[in-house]
Structure formats: C-alpha cells, structure tokens
Amino acid sequence: MMLRHIILATVLWVGLPAAFSWGWGDEVHKLINGHATDLTHPPLGDFLRQHRDRIVELSTDADDRKESDPDEDSRHYIDFEYYGGAPHSSIPYHRGEAEVLYNYDNMAQWGTLPWRIIDVTWALRDAMADADWEQVIILAADLGHYVADAHQPLHTTTNYDGQLTGNEGIHSMFEMHMVDKYRDHYRHPTPPLPVIESLPDSVFAWLFESYCDVESILAADSRAREGLSSQKKEVVAQGFQADAEDIPQDYLERLYLQAGMTSWYHTSKATVRLAALWLWAWDQAGQPSLP
Numbered sequence: 472m473m474l475r476h477i478i479l480a481t482v483l484w485v486g487l488p489a490a491f492s493w494g495w496g497d498e499v500h501k502l503i504n505g506h507a508t509d510l511t512h513p514p515l516g517d518f519l520r521q522h523r524d525r526i527v528e529l530s531t532d533a534d535d536r537k538e539s540d541p542d543e544d545s546r547h548y549i550d551f552e553y554y555g556g557a558p559h560s561s562i563p564y565h566r567g568e569a570e571v572l573y574n575y576d577n578m579a580q581w582g583t584l585p586w587r588i589i590d591v592t593w594a595l596r597d598a599m600a601d602a603d604w605e606q607v608i609i610l611a612a613d614l615g616h617y618v619a620d621a622h623q624p625l626h627t628t629t630n631y632d633g634q635l636t637g638n639e640g641i642h643s644m645f646e647m648h649m650v651d652k653y654r655d656h657y658r659h660p661t662p663p664l665p666v667i668e669s670l671p672d673s674v675f676a677w678l679f680e681s682y683c684d685v686e687s688i689l690a691a692d693s694r695a696r697e698g699l700s701s702q703k704k705e706v707v708a709q710g711f712q713a714d715a716e717d718i719p720q721d722y723l724e725r726l727y728l729q730a731g732m733t734s735w736y737h738t739s740k741a742t743v744r745l746a747a748l749w750l751w752a753w754d755q756a757g758q759p760s761l762p
C-alpha cells in the first residue's frame with residue numbers, strides 16, 4: 472500500500488532505531504519463537520531445543536530483510552479490506568489463483584502474509600525431507616516471525632496504525648510499548664497444541680481471527696486516550712517516533728486494561744500454533760530422523 476510506504480519512508484528519513492518495524496517488537500518475536508521451541512514434542516522438539524538460541528536470534532531476520540529486499544515488506548501483512556473484507560470465503564488459498572484474481576502488483580501492495588506462511592511451511596517441509604538441517608533452523612525461525620505477525624491484528628487491515636479513525640500511533644503502542652511495560656505478564660503458553668488438518672484453512676482462519684479484533688483494539692485505544700492532555704495525546708500519536716520514556720504511563724495502563732488480554736491471547740495462540748506448524752511440516756516430510 473502506497474500510504475504505508477510513504478509513512479515508512481518519512482519516519483526512516485527523520486531517523487529511527489534500526490529495530491523499527493511495522494510488526495511485533497523484537498522481544499515478542501523472540502518470546503514466541505523461544506516458547507514454541509519449548510512446546511514442540513520430541514523428537515523434533517529435542518532438535519529445535521538444541522538450537523533454541525539461534526531460532527530465537529533469527530526470529531527478527533525477516534524484518535531486517537525489508538531493508539535489502541523490496542519484496543519483503545508485503546509478506547508481513549494483509550489488508551483484508553482490499554481483498555473484499557474478512558472473513559471472506561472467496562479469497563483463493565492458492566497463491567497462483569489469487570494472483571490471477573487480484574493481480575500480482577496489487578497483491579504486492581495489499582499484502583501477502585497468509586500465502587507467505589503457507590510457502591515457508593512447505594519450504595520447511597522440503598528442507599526436512601532433504602535433511603538440510605541448517606536450512607530447517609533458518610526456516611523454522613522465519614516461519615515463527617510470519618506466524619507472529621499474523622497474530623498482530625493490526626497487520627490485517629488498511630487501518631494498521633489507526634490513521635483512518637483518529638487512533639494514530641496505536642500500532643506501536645499495542646505491539647511494542649504496552650508489551651514492553653507488561654512483559655512479565657506474558658506467561659509461557661501451555662499445551663495442548665492445535666491439530667492442523669488443512670494448512671491453508673488454518674492459516675486463513677488465524678488471520679481472520681486477528682482481523683476480528685481490530686475494532687476492539689481501536690476502541691481500547693480511544694478509551695485509553697480519553698482525558699489525556701493534548702501534549703500526551705501528541706506523544707501517543709507519534710507512534711514509532713515517540714521516545715519510550717515520553718510515552719504516558721497512564722495511557723499504557725489504561726490500554727493494557729482493555730487490550731492486554733487481546734495481546735496475550737494472540738501471542739499465546741501464535742506460540743502453540745507455530746509449534747503445531749513445525750510438527751505438521753515434519754509429519755508431511757515423512758517424519759525424517761533428526762540429526
């Protein structure tokens with residue numbers, strides 16, 4: 472989407488830390504990849520746990536690639552409104568069919584996250600079948616990144632930073648500043664892992680579920696801003712450009728009261744579903760012996 476690129480170009484121009492990205496903060500990606508590694512059943516889980524540090528470390532590589540690969544950005548989101556809204560049963564699960572219907576260039580603007588998750592899962596399956604275990608580690612970490620992004624509801628909408636509804640800045644407040652403040656509240660998700668019967672059905676259902684929470688996050692933000700001084704509102708609206716120490720704590724407290732459970736729910740679901748996806752890929756690869 473052009474607007475996203477313009478905003479991105481603007482904020483990059485004024486100078487931001489390298490960690491800046493429209494996506495969960497680095498800590499959330501690391502948390503989800505690490506916890507999913509802990510939850511994966513043996514023997515695959517034993518292998519992944521041997522490489523837990525790398526799987527955690529590589530969890531943010533996909534964001535870093537945006538700087539060098541112009542095609543990377545659109546793999547991290549889907550603007551469902553352009554595809555006809557969500558849930559929308561006529562969105563083709565198959566990327567080729569989707570490209571025929573929507574046009575490749577449009578999709579490059581509207582976002583391709585669900586198809587990216589499906590593609591990386593199949594690539595992971597292939598790497599497992601080929602016993603390319605180095606590649607398995609890289610792809611498992613990458614898959615974790617995209618699955619986590621799919622569980623950030625603001626990655627599923629054109630109104631990704633609340634810019635269409637007077638909620639400018641909510642993207643970073645919800646996914647980074649609120650989570651950073653309440654990091655200790657994010658408990659380790661517990662089994663059982665979900666059963667994946669159909670890869671595309673599952674992936675699209677997860678994204679539709681995320682989309683259903685967009686409105687509640689925006690409403691939580693609106694309520695959290697009520698009564699703030701105009702100076703504090705201005706800081707919140709700066710979003711990623713705001714200095715962490717300037718962000719009004721009373722705003723974050725109120726946001727967490729209303730949207731904390733939503734954040735916790737989606738990060739927990741991302742974790743157990745990621746572990747289930749890794750196991751699904753291994754199963755589809757014919758359950759090869761681990762090194």
Ligand SMILES: [Zn+2]
Nearest residue numbers: 494534547620
């Ligand atoms: Zn991302």
